Amino acid sequence: MLLLILKRIGLGLITLFIVSLITFVGVEVLPGDACTTYLEREAYGAALDTCIKRLGLDVPAYERYLDWASNVVRGDFGYSLSGEMPINEVLGPRVKNSLVLASVSILIGIPLAIVLGIITALWRDKLPDIMISTITIFSMTIPEFISATLLILIVAIWLGWLPGIVIIPSDATFYELLSNIILPVVAISMIMTAHMARMVRSSVIQVMASDYVQMAILKGVPYWKMVFRHVLPNALLPAINVVALTIAWLLGGVVVTEVVFNYPGLGRLVIESISNRDLPVVQALAIILASIYVGINLIADLMTLMLNPRLKSLQIRK
Amino acid sequence: MESNLITEDKQKNKLEKAFEILKTMASKPSGLIGLTIVLFHVVLALISPYIAPYDYKAISPNTMLLAPSAEHWFGTDSLGRDVFTRTILGGRTALTVTFFGSLIALLWGGLLGIFCGLVGGKIDDVVMRVVDAFLSIPWILAMLLIVSLLGTSTEVLIPALGFFYGKGIVRVARAATHDVIAKDFIVSARARGHSNMSIIWNEIIPNVRDAILVEGAMRWSWMLLGFSSLSFLGFGVSPPTPDWGLMISNARGLMSFAYWSVIAPIVGLSSLIIGINLTADAFAKALGIDRSTKAPV
Numbered sequence: 001m002l003l004l005i006l007k008r009i010g011l012g013l014i015t016l017f018i019v020s021l022i023t024f025v026g027v028e029v030l031p032g033d034a035c036t037t038y039l040e041r042e043a044y045g046a047a048l049d050t051c052i053k054r055l056g057l058d059v060p061a062y063e064r065y066l067d068w069a070s071n072v073v074r075g076d077f078g079y080s081l082s083g084e085m086p087i088n089e090v091l092g093p094r095v096k097n098s099l100v101l102a103s104v105s106i107l108i109g110i111p112l113a114i115v116l117g118i119i120t121a122l123w124r125d126k127l128p129d130i131m132i133s134t135i136t137i138f139s140m141t142i143p144e145f146i147s148a149t150l151l152i153l154i155v156a157i158w159l160g161w162l163p164g165i166v167i168i169p170s171d172a173t174f175y176e177l178l179s180n181i182i183l184p185v186v187a188i189s190m191i192m193t194a195h196m197a198r199m200v201r202s203s204v205i206q207v208m209a210s211d212y213v214q215m216a217i218l219k220g221v222p223y224w225k226m227v228f229r230h231v232l233p234n235a236l237l238p239a240i241n242v243v244a245l246t247i248a249w250l251l252g253g254v255v256v257t258e259v260v261f262n263y264p265g266l267g268r269l270v271i272e273s274i275s276n277r278d279l280p281v282v283q284a285l286a287i288i289l290a291s292i293y294v295g296i297n298l299i300a301d302l303m304t305l306m307l308n309p310r311l312k313s314l315q316i317r318k
Numbered sequence: 319m320e321s322n323l324i325t326e327d328k329q330k331n332k333l334e335k336a337f338e339i340l341k342t343m344a345s346k347p348s349g350l351i352g353l354t355i356v357l358f359h360v361v362l363a364l365i366s367p368y369i370a371p372y373d374y375k376a377i378s379p380n381t382m383l384l385a386p387s388a389e390h391w392f393g394t395d396s397l398g399r400d401v402f403t404r405t406i407l408g409g410r411t412a413l414t415v416t417f418f419g420s421l422i423a424l425l426w427g428g429l430l431g432i433f434c435g436l437v438g439g440k441i442d443d444v445v446m447r448v449v450d451a452f453l454s455i456p457w458i459l460a461m462l463l464i465v466s467l468l469g470t471s472t473e474v475l476i477p478a479l480g481f482f483y484g485k486g487i488v489r490v491a492r493a494a495t496h497d498v499i500a501k502d503f504i505v506s507a508r509a510r511g512h513s514n515m516s517i518i519w520n521e522i523i524p525n526v527r528d529a530i531l532v533e534g535a536m537r538w539s540w541m542l543l544g545f546s547s548l549s550f551l552g553f554g555v556s557p558p559t560p561d562w563g564l565m566i567s568n569a570r571g572l573m574s575f576a577y578w579s580v581i582a583p584i585v586g587l588s589s590l591i592i593g594i595n596l597t598a599d600a601f602a603k604a605l606g607i608d609r610s611t612k613a614p615v
Binding site: 011014015016018019022023026137138140141142143144145146149150152153157251252255256259260270271274275277282285286289290293294297 | 447448450451452453454455456457458459462463466539543544546547550551553563566567570573574577580584587588592595596
């Protein structure tokens with residue numbers, strides 16, 4: 001068991017190492033370096049020299065990679081060109097804002113998805129299922145920027161209930177954030193809930209058709225007891241991994257949503273740093289977002305391992 | 319002569335099979351709706367340059383932000399361009415780029431996946447690690463990086479999208495190959511001394527083709543989503559090309575009093591994406607593949 005966990009963590013670390021190599025080599029191989037890209041036409045003379053000195057571009061690439069990697073491991077991402085300050089200071093508030101947005105969306109989204117998934121599975125092909133499934137398909141397939149734009153148009157402009165875009169500085173307090181994130185949270189959790197509800201649905205349907213559930217029905221186990229004792233634990237287990245992948249996939253959607261609502265989080269920083277051609281920040285973001293992805297998947301893997309009695313006993317026997 | 323007959327027979331069977339699949343897809347309302355929408359968009363994309371009532375890039379200060387009327391069915395945008403014209407032309411770039419992108423993704427993803435599934439061992443391990451690493455970079459970050467460093471022309475976008483969306487197909491193709499590889503006919507093909515290439519071509523591809531095609535259909539809709547998100551963020555096609563993502567992003571700021579210029583491209587893009595999704599779902603069901611338990615990676 002412990003060995004298995006360590007192996008998973010090791011695989012995650014290898015993945016991160018490859019990601020760091022990919023981003024580093026990518027920036028290295030593509031035309032121009034961080035300084036010429038950032039300075040564009042002013043890339044000559046003193047400005048270029050200072051920039052090269054500051055980023056240490058005058059040493060060989062592999063040395064720079066080792067240097068950069070060892071700093072990242074220690075939590076130092078280097079120096080932002082456009083912000084003219086350490087990247088850590090740029091990132092700090094952004095990470096917090098995105099975390100607030102993501103965790104509120106997840107806290108609303110996951111329970112809702114489980115409930116909707118169960119309802120649609122138990123009333124399969126009946127009215128509740130058809131209605132909910134149609135809505136989930138719509139909110140799943142429509143791009144984030146469209147649902148977000150429509151939300152602003154309908155809720156903020158036509159109904160005038162909530163402010164359409166978020167106008168807060170990136171170092172806003174927690175309370176300021178909460179009162180401003182209603183629409184972004186709706187936009188993100190709508191898509192997330194739809195994805196997850198669909199998976200829970202098919203998972204529950206699969207379990208409902210299994211032999212042991214048939215057995216329980218024949219044995220005369222009361223319906224709801226059967227659902228909660230026999231179906232749900234078995235149905236939700238495989239859903240965990242898929243849910244993790246969905247959350248990770250949504251990182252991309254969060255970027256777009258943050259831009260639409262002008263929310264000062266990591267996602268908007270992605271766009272800003274790429275528009276400013278601030279490659280050190282882009283590298284830092286790639287590593288951070290990839291670590292989130294790997295981290296979420298690792299947690300899901302471990303949770304599945306912990307919750308699955310079969311895997312546990314398998315490991316002990318080994 | 320005889321072998322000729324057999325190939326003809328085979329070809330006829332293929333056509334019949336394709337027709338059969340189409341029929342199964344259209345037999346359910348969702349599949350029929352999806353097919354109709356996709357067909358509508360493809361036909362529209364083909365004929366729209368000939369039926370567009372106005373010039374899509376004609377700027378005119380006299381016709382700025384007009385509400386829908388008999389002359390301008392969907393109104394005009396902030397530069398006085400006809401929204402109807404731009405909307406019916408708006409799907410052309412998106413459809414072309416994502417169609418060819420999907421083809422590239424299918425080809426390299428499918429072949430690499432089959433290869434990895436077949437050879438296994440060290441090569442497989444290394445390739446899958448790299449694929450996992452690519453999967454863990456958010457698509458938007460990678461695409462933005464590629465586009466911002468190499469430019470936003472279609473010659474860059476098609477291979478970039480094709481490359482990036484192919485990595486998920488590698489996994490699917492590999493898993494499908496693993497399912498086939500233990501079967502007796504592969505073992506006997508090996509025993510007959512067939513080469514890897516011949517096994518891939520004659521034994522594996524016919525058996526994993528369905529799974530890969532379904533995955534490709536799904537990728538198409540995600541790629542469309544990715545492409546239009548890029549346009550929306552200002553990193554896709556460049557103005558004045560009529561493109562839905564770009565139109566939505568331009569019209570968004572003024573939508574409090576000119577909602578028509580944002581609604582039309584929204585309807586266009588949403589309907590196409592929903593259509594492709596419904597078609598892909600129906601396609602999967604017609605081939606007997608259950609996709610609903612898969613994550614969108």
